């Protein structure tokens with residue numbers, strides 16, 4: 001498998017070992033065999049088809065994959081916010097040991113924002129245009145507090161949240177139209193972290209921002225982890241941006257995890273040919289920044305091919321890949337993948 005040299009992780013954001021969770025720490029979130037389906041008139045869309053991973057306290061994990069691979073559906077499922085025609089069809093979402101899947105909606109509502117929060121796609125465009133930023137943070141705090149916290153204390157918390165994302169407290173007095181795109185996105189992050197949740201999911205937080213501002217927003221997310229010890233799941237398309245911002249990267253393909261590895265390993269020695277192609281398709285200097293796509297299209301999630309879902313596009317396809325679903329397992333220390341190339345006995349299965 002070729003190793004790619006572009007966009008190798010190496011920024012201070014991805015290296016600080018003091019920020020990494022202790023190896024013995026218990027996961028704050030354990031996702032086990034999560035399945036989400038959308039029941040449409042034309043068939044069942046298996047948007048998330050059995051994924052499992054652990055998120056450690058204070059860890060930053062990236063989730064990448066082509067459009068339609070199921071990333072936003074994972075985010076919505078973690079928040080228990082899948083709406084009809086969708087439903088969680090199976091699996092467990094263990095947040096600090098409690099399975100969120102069977103919780104009554106009332107109990108789940110008590111956990112949203114307090115324990116697990118999300119910055120949805122396009123959040124900065126849904127800020128209330130006629131409310132000051134600090135009032136929007138206070139609204140979130142009030143929605144989830146016991147009603148006994150004083151207005152003064154709520155305001156202090158709101159200002160603290162603004163400062164934690166690198167915004168001056170005066171920004172709290174402003175309205176959304178007075179803020180730049182990057183500031184608005186940071187205000188959304190402040191709203192999400194105001195309750196000091198253990199887990200924050202940020203769905204494409206930098207799309208629609210220019211490159212410099214993207215970097216600043218990513219730096220803000222890195223700071224959260226360092227200052228508030230929030231575990232972050234960062235959803236996006238941009239492997240280059242992820243390389244500088246996350247500890248581990250999960251690669252999703254057609255509703256499944258193709259690979260999940262520490263960011264350094266994934267760039268140095270990716271396990272899955274799909275990861276390899278994603279890295280290869282990153283713009284390189286000599287190509288003058290042209291994006292080279294991956295040939296072929298992902299399968300329809302309504303009629304999945306047999307065997308490995310990636311086999312029709314895989315440059316390293318073997319016979320076994322056409323018939324047998326590869327197990328998702330740890331092939332190297334901390335490097336998980338679902339690929340027959342790494343199965344010890346794939347040669348035998350092939351014949």
Ligand SMILES: Nc1ncnc2c1ncn2[C@@H]1O[C@H](COP(=O)(O)OP(=O)(O)OP(=O)(O)O)[C@@H](O)[C@H]1O
Nearest residue numbers: 038040045047066067068069070071072073085301
């Ligand atoms: N409400 C819905 N009803 C039916 N199908 C849906 C619904 N929402 C999502 N899907 C389907 O589920 C699959 C996964 O969608 P999802 O939005 O989770 O992907 P994604 O990886 O987040 O894509 P993007 O990067 O474009 O946001 C897609 O095939 C999509 O068409």
